[in-house]
Amino acid sequence: MFGSTYGNLFRITTWGESHGKGVGVVVDGCPAGLPLWEEDIQKFLDRRKPGQSQYATPRKEEDTVEILSGIFEGQTTGTPISMMVHNKDQHSKDYSEIASVFRPGHADFTYDQKYGFRDYRGGGRASGRETIGRVAAGAVAVKILEQLHVSIRTYTLSIGPVKCKKEAFDFSNIHKNPLYMPDMKAAELAGQYLSDCMKQKNSSGGIIECVVHNMPANAGDPSFEKLNANLGKAVLSIGAVKGFELGDGFRVGEATGLSNNDPYRYDENGKLIKVSNHSGGILGGISDGSDIILRAAVKPTPSIGASQQTVNKKGENVTINIKGRHDPVIVPRAVVVVESMVALTLVDMLMGSMTSRMDKLIQFFKTDK
């Protein structure tokens, strides 16, 4: 239900499956007057493009975006922005095996249960290509945030057992290695680990971290629409994400009030600061102006070449070796997807925060006339 639409005031609707004519997104509620070109979108799509490194599938997917509506003379008009990427790689393959078995770790079984049958070609709607619409829309959201001076940095924190070390973080590294890690040494080790995975026809999971800088201190709502709850939903709606945490996250389970509470101080300039940021930038569901820090746990690519036990629809137990080449890890390509979902959520909730005070409402409509 309501499945393919996300957001309230800034709202996107995605469509398309792996082997249809294309995939796309409609962005509704984008303010008029935002400069926007296809290059702005393409830059984001290129970050999730396959075939960019030895650790990603060598499939050729151009994924060239076309803007179909909502722009006039280089600016958004306030009407829906429709964007589309044509599917190129649709040549007929033999999907007979996938059609009749349920691949472990995939949505084959649940789709059949829910819909009675499925478009099994390339995973259909459950394909990673579903994220193209999210990223295209995310590019628009990030442009809006830039104009409000809010910035987002997203990167790979760990792949399998290899973790980036906080003390080795250098954010200029993120785009210098194909795994989007801020620690070059970790990137090298993770690369070796992935090579091993590939030799064993196996795959690896990992963790993505995202930091939002300069967020105004009033987005989010005290009850069900907490900013963290919406960020959690946004990130958990990405296929393969199995966990979400804010600030210290699961470590709070072992923390104490004294170790976990963030003290306030006025600094030498009289500016209010938080001495620490265990809370991850949100208190009571509302952004507090400090960095928002969140993490997503991403499961290993379910499509692997190694032998797996499963069943077919004829009622037989069978063994499957999934053919074709697949990414040995989802994480690097998912980095921009996490960033996009975070950006979409922030824009929507910033917009939603504009009506919380009567004095600001009066001011807005006074200026308005």
Next chain:
Amino acid sequence: MFGSTYGNLFRITTWGESHGKGVGVVVDGCPAGLPLWEEDIQKFLDRRKPGQSQYATPRKEEDTVEILSGIFEGQTTGTPISMMVHNKDQHSKDYSEIASVFRPGHADFTYDQKYGFRDYRGGGRASGRETIGRVAAGAVAVKILEQLHVSIRTYTLSIGPVKCKKEAFDFSNIHKNPLYMPDMKAAELAGQYLSDCMKQKNSSGGIIECVVHNMPANAGDPSFEKLNANLGKAVLSIGAVKGFELGDGFRVGEATGLSNNDPYRYDENGKLIKVSNHSGGILGGISDGSDIILRAAVKPTPSIGASQQTVNKKGENVTINIKGRHDPVIVPRAVVVVESMVALTLVDMLMGSMTSRMDKLIQFFKTDK
């Protein structure tokens, strides 16, 4: 925005703050013909009642629910069910300190930023009493799930460093100890740990686990409205929850495809089973019929008696020792809140799953005439 309403087809709206006249909830979209009495609700509210053990605040809160509408002759009528709990403990206290300082770990600062001022008495809307409406509504949701043979079990998995051991799990223990732990030995150790915390005027975090049994295999939607995404939002909307995970959760970061994929088999009776359940009962965002397993990380109670650094509104750095007695741990009282949010989400998404197939739609409306 949209802050106090949750759900689409089964929808609740909560209201009330700590020191107003009461707290309550309106449940809309409950099917007609469900037997419902105040006792059904009270049973759930009693599970979150304070003053039940040495590890909880000794405040006397009766929290007696009153059903104001939506019931006729012991059954729901299909119209909104309004429920209310009167606030008893409203005698005037001295809130001058809380009014002028920002308590660390609380929403004082963010409320002031968002709204310009706040009802500081007892935490206002940010009080734990906000969850009373969630739990009252959750009791209704659980009754609906019972009629569909879906059951939920929720318990404390860990408090501070003390973790329940899987091999020592005995679910009959859950209601035999005030910490709602399924492992009695762990409960004893956790109790000692909490006593130490209290002596130090400190508090502890912990982790809650929830297992849903017998969920039909078609709830949830492939894209933004994945069942796990909605469960995540539901649980993360509870104050103090800082992390959410499904199935193996954050452990997938170190897993491989081979270790994480759940093989399918037909058992001796020809029934399709999953050999393992790393996925936690959801694949592609849709329930797969196996147990749904999720966990929530709960931060330590921010209100502690120990000295903390903070600021006041006059621009001064100050030290605060929060007075009054507060729970040294939120976890046990939050167990029923997690269960309620899960139940509300399941009912809503089961309802939303009814329209996924044309054949079922035709069947439904054929029977209907």
Next chain:
Amino acid sequence: MFGSTYGNLFRITTWGESHGKGVGVVVDGCPAGLPLWEEDIQKFLDRRKPGQSQYATPRKEEDTVEILSGIFEGQTTGTPISMMVHNKDQHSKDYSEIASVFRPGHADFTYDQKYGFRDYRGGGRASGRETIGRVAAGAVAVKILEQLHVSIRTYTLSIGPVKCKKEAFDFSNIHKNPLYMPDMKAAELAGQYLSDCMKQKNSSGGIIECVVHNMPANAGDPSFEKLNANLGKAVLSIGAVKGFELGDGFRVGEATGLSNNDPYRYDENGKLIKVSNHSGGILGGISDGSDIILRAAVKPTPSIGASQQTVNKKGENVTINIKGRHDPVIVPRAVVVVESMVALTLVDMLMGSMTSRMDKLIQFFKTDK
């Protein structure tokens, strides 16, 4: 579905039926800092009170409102405002006849079809008391609009064959006659007509008109969320309303482009004006700054004492004479309900109009820091 909640950013949820413990409403999304007292609400409720004239039922309903949450020191806090009116008139009557027959023009039959049974006492949820929550919330919306200098005037345009004459309009008359007509002569004639209706145990329909003054010229959205579409839904959701029109309304069917288009002119002060207002203040779904003019057609009270043919649940054709005294006309008491639904819609859509331009967004968040 979604039945008892209205609005997106400014959102109300109503509950209660005729013979339950009370009726009420939760207002969510009200900006913080609005001065609000129970008197503000009571004033509106009193306008729909029965027993005020010879043309209304002499039932004694005090309908005293109680604010249960969301106010602190005389101002809204930004959290949900819960309001309740206790039902007084609940003494046991003999409802056996209503329980077993379907009253013509009432919702008895459709409720039974939809829910399987119904709370037949006093009409249950289908009672006119359902509007109390709308009016209490409408009073809040009107207060917000006042602060934005938007005003609404609502009155009875006709009752049965008696129509107010435009040339005799004097708005100071509206509250000088029990029928809320701006034309005193018409009010007198309508009174005589209603007396005749009552003698014949019959009832009358009528038409309500509403004019909104000083609406900013940007509320509403070009496609499905046109301001007129939302006003239409709001007004048509009031029981007994069977038609809605904007500006010239149904008369446009016979109009020509030349007679219906409103020319623009700059007046002597260089201010842009519309020479006429056939469009009723909305063009392309967006308010144009001129008066918004709308009308609602209200059907005659279905409860009448005269003999009517109907059926009972035993499968018999029967004749019913509805006992008790009922208003011979719904219109005067519905005037404030129409005004309330209009106000709720205007506030919601004004809030929704704040994000249409990037320059205003930048300005808002610049000021915000």
Next chain:
Amino acid sequence: MFGSTYGNLFRITTWGESHGKGVGVVVDGCPAGLPLWEEDIQKFLDRRKPGQSQYATPRKEEDTVEILSGIFEGQTTGTPISMMVHNKDQHSKDYSEIASVFRPGHADFTYDQKYGFRDYRGGGRASGRETIGRVAAGAVAVKILEQLHVSIRTYTLSIGPVKCKKEAFDFSNIHKNPLYMPDMKAAELAGQYLSDCMKQKNSSGGIIECVVHNMPANAGDPSFEKLNANLGKAVLSIGAVKGFELGDGFRVGEATGLSNNDPYRYDENGKLIKVSNHSGGILGGISDGSDIILRAAVKPTPSIGASQQTVNKKGENVTINIKGRHDPVIVPRAVVVVESMVALTLVDMLMGSMTSRMDKLIQFFKTDK
């Protein structure tokens, strides 16, 4: 806000403007297993095609639909159905006049107020081409309704002063005349009237009527989500519609309870019938199983060749004669748009009616396993 998405469980999102690359719609929530081909959609689009008669603009618009996603082997898969029509008629015209003046009766002024500027080419998003997405989606909705044996008939009731006579209604006539009138004599007279309008470079309004047959008796909700309220919003969201009525509509203003109430009877076969249908098939907001009857008032085409007074952006009062050939009446092309909006609403609300009874819910999920 929320502007281009309509519906809750069956939800459409439209996009596109007159002179962009195309217009389209994404249909989300369509049940899996509905046979659907491009021909099903094209048939509907052809009903709104211009250039079909002497009373419509001779512009050549092929409006050929392409389905981009959501179909597999001739059936819907349950995932979003994306449909697009490429804009053909984009050759550069001189829009300098339209760009600088506000055309009376158009949205030029309000768009500029709301968005700061507008895509003035061919009316942009405010063009009649915005309805293409509605009609393409409406075709899907009508196919679903057919499978549930619900049928809709929509036709022109009047054009200018020429009204179809009830006694002359022959529904087989509707598609035999270019004005979609069920009364051939009226069609002829209306044609003459339109010829006169065209000679005077003027245009005409009219009224559309729509009748829904065999609707199940439980769709709609008692309070804000009344079926009539949603139908009203749906129809009023069509550009040019200025009024909406159900059943007797505005005539109820002069009716009495005795004349307006519909008596119930059991017929000779023991079937419950309504003797009359003044209510138009809906009581208490819920469909009662009898025909749903509604009407929409459509204003005259605002684009006319005759001289009109208006202003330009330079602050001057000017006279405008709109060039190009425009339909002298919107009504005939709007017939299928009204039908589409009604169908979309009915499917959405039928889906929403499935959860009203606990016994049906239990039955549904029992069958489901």
